Amino acid sequence: MKRFFYFGVPLLILGGLMLIPMMLALPLVLCWILYLVFRILQLLTNKDEWLRKNLLPFGVNVIALTLSFVLIFVTTSRANSTPALIASLGHISPHYPNSVHNQMSRVIKRGPEVVAPLSTTLEQVLDREYISPFRTAQIAYCLSQIGGEQAEAALQQAIEQHITFDDDFYGKWETAVCCLYAESARERAVPTLMNLLNSAEEKQANSQKLIALLALARTQDPAAVETVLDHADFLKTQLLGKNTPYRQTVQINVTLQALSEGQSPADLSASPIYEPLRLGLNPDSRTKTGIKWDDRWNGELDIEALKAHWSAILK
The missing domain is CATH 1.20.58 (Methane Monooxygenase Hydroxylase; Chain G, domain 1)
Known part of the structure; x- marks a missing residue:
């Protein structure tokens, strides 16, 4: 015994x-x-x-x-080492967003010291023949949350050098990267996103314009928001399109709802556009103004009134 x-x-x-x-x-x-x-x-x-x-x-x-x-x-x-934490990104099933966010939060807490290795890893991931949408989006999320010039530069480079909009599967991470860049850089992201909007051509034109507009709305920049409102008819046309994926119809609806019902700049970037991408990104979409997000929202838009409304809020 x-x-x-x-x-x-x-x-x-x-x-x-x-x-x-x-x-x-x-x-x-x-x-x-x-x-x-x-x-x-x-x-x-x-x-x-x-x-x-x-x-x-x-x-x-x-x-x-x-x-x-x-x-x-x-x-x-x-x-708990930085390389191990970064290597773990993208390896947790996106069906468990809470676990994904716990893992990303551990990286984000490291602060600016992880921006350089995250940027290098993002470049390596995007240079591969097969690009993992989960890993790419989660690295981009960490960079956007940490912020700073180097993080913004990494996201901008990803958009300018690696986004093609010619594959619906890749369109998921491309949407995420553009919107995360918009939320992080805000008005500094407008020139890059406007270039995406104005350079759209050929078969991927509609997808490229749509993603650019969704991202522009999240910059909280007055000129960018006015541009999105000017393209409201295009967004509504995409809603009715037979080839528009369901996830994009949800993103359009909640973006238009944010423009219609939003009462603060934060409302513009709070709309839940990441959830339908199924990439493991599910940030808090609650707003102080209490917007109840509806993925089937179909309210009417008074464009001129909304322009004046947001011009006063964002000035």
Whole structure:
């Protein structure tokens, strides 16, 4: 029975470290340590022959304990390193957005120090023959949340050099990157997005114009918002188009709803356009003005009144 304490308890504790959170396992490990210390002291002070015969089990326990802590420390350190956190982006199923956001928040908390490796990783991902939409969008989200000139430059470069709008599958991450760039850079993003809008041509013209307009609305820039309102008829035409994907109809509806019902600049970038992309991005879409988002919104737009409304809010 006593030998169980030397071998059974350590195995149970090591199993517990794998199955339950570390904070719950640590008290058990502490008890194990105290027990070993007590028995070793008893061995040193007691001349009992039985204790001396159990010197080997004591040694095995001490070695196992040492190796356990070394492995725990090394594994935890590697898992929490910046390269490991960045490498994990895009590998959690987008069907679990809370888990995805928890992982991204760990990267974002590192602040500006991770912008350079994130930018390098984004460039490497976009240079591949197959571009992972999940990984690309999640890296872009981290950059947009951290912000700063270098982060904005990385997103701008991704738009100018890698976005083609010629594949509906890639259109998901392209939409996400454009909108994230708009939210991060705001008025500084307008020239790049306006260039996308005005350079649309050939078969991808409608998709390119649509994504550019969705992003422009999120810049909170007066001129950009006016441009989007000027293209309201185009957006409504896309809603009725037979070839318009469902996700884009949702994005158009909530964007138009934001323009129609919004009462603050933040309302423009709060519309839930990322959820239908199914990329694991699901930021908080609640607004202080209490807009109840409707993916089938079909209200009427008074363009001139809305121009005056947003001009007064965004001035």
